[in-house]
Amino acid sequence: MKPKPPLEKDVQSAIIKYLRAKRLFFWKNNTVGIYKSSTGSYIPSGSVGSPDIFVLKDGLLYGLEVKRIGGKQSDAQINFGWSMNYHGGRYEVVFSIDDVIKLGL
Numbered sequence: 001m002k003p004k005p006p007l008e009k010d011v012q013s014a015i016i017k018y019l020r021a022k023r024l025f026f027w028k029n030n031t032v033g034i035y036k037s038s039t040g041s042y043i044p045s046g047s048v049g050s051p052d053i054f055v056l057k058d059g060l061l062y063g064l065e066v067k068r069i070g071g072k073q074s075d076a077q078i079n080f081g082w083s084m085n086y087h088g089g090r091y092e093v094v095f096s097i098d099d100v101i102k103l104g105l
Contacts, residue, residue: 005069011096012052012066018097019055024105026055049076051084051091055105062103063091071095 006014012028019026029050034042051063063084065077073081073093081091094100 008066008068008071011068011094014097015053015064015066015094015100018100019053019105022105024055024057026053028053047080049074049078049080051077051080057105061089062105063089064100065091065093067093067095069095 016026016028029052030046036042051065053064053066055062055064061084063081065073065081067073081093084091090103092099092103094103
């Protein structure tokens with residue numbers, strides 16, 4: 001019986017630990033959510049399709065969309081990635097720490 005691939009949250013956690021160990025400037029992007037303001041209204045946060053992790057290295061902004069093996073991007077993620085690349089960033093879908101290392105991070 002083949003072992004199951006790790007869950008996306010576990011891959012993401014491992015990548016974050018790796019980025020910390022490398023002392024890179026990064027942040028986990030809390031994607032779209034809604035929070036309640038002090039006035040009681042609901043305010044959306046984040047951008048639909050934005051990647052899980054942003055890394056800034058040598059003046060280049062990387063957007064890392066973390067997926068488990070076999071995971072697929074949503075249309076919103078594909079569109080965000082296209083736009084980020086078009087505007088000079090580097091959007092990448094990563095499945096492991098090895099993928100992050102191959103990017104030179």
